[in-house]
Amino acid sequence: MALRQDIERIDPAAILAETDPDKKRQQMQYLARQCRVDVWDTIYDLQTGHWGGASSAAELLAVLYFHMLNVRTEEPRWPGRDRLVLSKGHASCMYYAMLANRGFFPLSRLCTFRRLHSDLQGHPCMVKLPCVDMSTGSLGHGLSVGLGMAMAAQALKARYRTFVIVGDGCLNEGQTWEAIMAGAKFRPHRLVLMVDYNKVQLDGPSEAIMPMDPLAEKLKAFGWNTAPRLYDGHRVGEILQSWEWIQTQEAGPVAVVYQTHKGHGISFTSDQSRWHGCPIDRESYVRGRAELIQALKNTEAES
Ligand SMILES: Cc1ncc(C[n+]2csc(CCOP(=O)(O)OP(=O)(O)O)c2C)c(N)n1
Ligand SMILES: [Mg+2]
Numbered sequence: 557m558a559l560r561q562d563i564e565r566i567d568p569a570a571i572l573a574e575t576d577p578d579k580k581r582q583q584m585q586y587l588a589r590q591c592r593v594d595v596w597d598t599i600y601d602l603q604t605g606h607w608g609g610a611s612s613a614a615e616l617l618a619v620l621y622f623h624m625l626n627v628r629t630e631e632p633r634w635p636g637r638d639r640l641v642l643s644k645g646h647a648s649c650m651y652y653a654m655l656a657n658r659g660f661f662p663l664s665r666l667c668t669f670r671r672l673h674s675d676l677q678g679h680p681c682m683v684k685l686p687c688v689d690m691s692t693g694s695l696g697h698g699l700s701v702g703l704g705m706a707m708a709a710q711a712l713k714a715r716y717r718t719f720v721i722v723g724d725g726c727l728n729e730g731q732t733w734e735a736i737m738a739g740a741k742f743r744p745h746r747l748v749l750m751v752d753y754n755k756v757q758l759d760g761p762s763e764a765i766m767p768m769d770p771l772a773e774k775l776k777a778f779g780w781n782t783a784p785r786l787y788d789g790h791r792v793g794e795i796l797q798s799w800e801w802i803q804t805q806e807a808g809p810v811a812v813v814y815q816t817h818k819g820h821g822i823s824f825t826s827d828q829s830r831w832h833g834c835p836i837d838r839e840s841y842v843r844g845r846a847e848l849i850q851a852l853k854n855t856e857a858e859s
Contacts, residue, residue, distance in 0.1 A: 559664055560597055563852065566590060568657045571622050577796075582855060584622050585792040588614040589852045591653040592821045596848055598649055598666045600841045605670060605678070606833035607825060608818040609723060610650035612754045612789070613642075616721060616814060617654040619795040624719070629659040632686040638716050639705045641690045643698020643732075644723035644752065645679040646833065652676050660687040696729025698722060699749060703735050706747035706809065717746040724755060724762040727771070733778070739809040740779030747809040748802055749780070752789060754818040758832045775811040782811045789814030822847045 566586050574580040592614050599605035621627075625638045642651050649669060656663040661675070668674035675684040679693025690701050702720035709716050726732050739747065753771065755762045762768060776782045783801055788794040798812050818832070819825030822844040836844070 558667065559594065563590065563593055563849065568622070568659065580623070581792050581796060584618045585615070585858075586852065586855045587622065587657060588618040588792065589821065589848065589855060591618070591650060591657065593845065593848045593852060594653050594663070594666060595649045596822075596836070596841070596844060598653075598669050600836040601667075602669055602671075603835040605649045606646040607649075607836070608756070608829070608832040609644055609647040609752075609754075611820050611822075611825070612723070612816045612818045613644070613647045613650050613721060613752050614820070615790050615792055615795055616750060616752060616816075617650055619792055619799070620719060621654045621658040623796065624717075624799055626716070627658070627687070629687075632660060636714065636716055639689045639702070639718040641692065641698040641702045641705070641718070641720045642680060643692055643702075643720055643726045644695065645692030645698075647721075647723075647752075648676070648678060648680050648693075651680060655685075655687055660685075695723075695725040696731045698726060699732050699735035699739075702747060702749075703739055703742070703744065703809075706744035707742055709746060710742075710744045715746070717748060719748045719750060721750045721752055723752045723757075724765075724768065725757050727751070727768050728757075728762070728766045736775065736778045736780060743808040745807065745809075749775075749809065749811040751811065751813045752816050753786075753813050754816040754820075754827070756818040756827055756829050756832075758829060760829050772811075772813050775813075779808075780811045781805055781808050783813065787812065787814050789816035790820055821851055 571583045595610050599607050627637045628634045669676045670678045680688045682688040682691045692698055698720050702718045706718040757765055772782050787798045817826045825831035
């Protein structure tokens with residue numbers, strides 16, 4: 557496989573350098589959609605990977621890497637860097653697409669996704685990739701690890717932030733709630749829980765597997781400083797608004813719930829657990845790609 561040359565690609569350096577907030581918002585929206593195309597192509601070409609959860613997290617990862625996170629590509633393990641734990645590690649393909657665009661490695665390496673000995677394992681591996689702060693894939697561990705990172709920052713009087721992205725599956729794991737309780741007890745500053753709340757899991761809706769609503773109220777009741785409203789996790793402008801709120805919070809850990817759609821960007825994959833992680837057939841690939849390209853082209857007109 558090779559990266560397709562038929563889409564107009566945005567220059568990631570231009571996004572980082574952009575000073576006009578409206579333009580930058582639009583560019584990050586474009587990048588998220590561009591990465592959806594690359595991820596759809598990669599999963600089709602290699603006939604392996606998790607489309608649903610990857611697509612769900614595209615905008616969150618774009619805004620994290622191009623606006624929120626203080627990281628150094630030339631020094632990925634810089635001690636002062638902000639940490640990100642992608643607890644829903646199966647969304648790795650989108651994570652890699654964003655890391656590559658941010659400059660940690662060439663985007664062409666997506667062609668090795670899930671291949672034996674590749675740095676781009678099916679689930680992110682911190683031993684293989686220094687820009688990955690934590691190896692993940694076994695759901696439910698991420699928030700405990702992030703809590704430890706945030707408590708370390710507090711003990712060291714370091715200023716870095718720790719972000720943890722969880723999905724419904726992580727929230728169904730008891731360990732996540734242990735971490736939420738421990739977060740309320742130890743109250744480390746600068747710990748941010750981001751919920752990619754698409755309400756669908758591997759084989760069905762969360763409502764049938766293990767419902768969590770009212771989620772924001774539960775997080776609040778567990779003692780977390782929870783965002784006053786839900787944010788649309790597919791609109792970069794909304795994610796930026798949540799970031800404004802996060803930055804004004806000084807005390808204790810914070811939680812933000814983003815409303816998302818699993819398999820977002822393609823009508824027939826959206827909200828469908830069937831598209832959680834399966835090989836993509838030729839006909840679906842072609843139909844889906846046309847929709848993704850259309851969304852990419854619409855970006856400018858929308859904003
Ligand atoms: C402990 C554990 N149990 C089961 C799995 C298998 N598994 C992988 S992804 C997934 C569902 C994830 O759903 P969700 O967290 O909602 O992610 P998203 O919808 O964003 O893909 C499951 C059950 C796993 N990776 N880890
Ligand atoms: Mg989900």
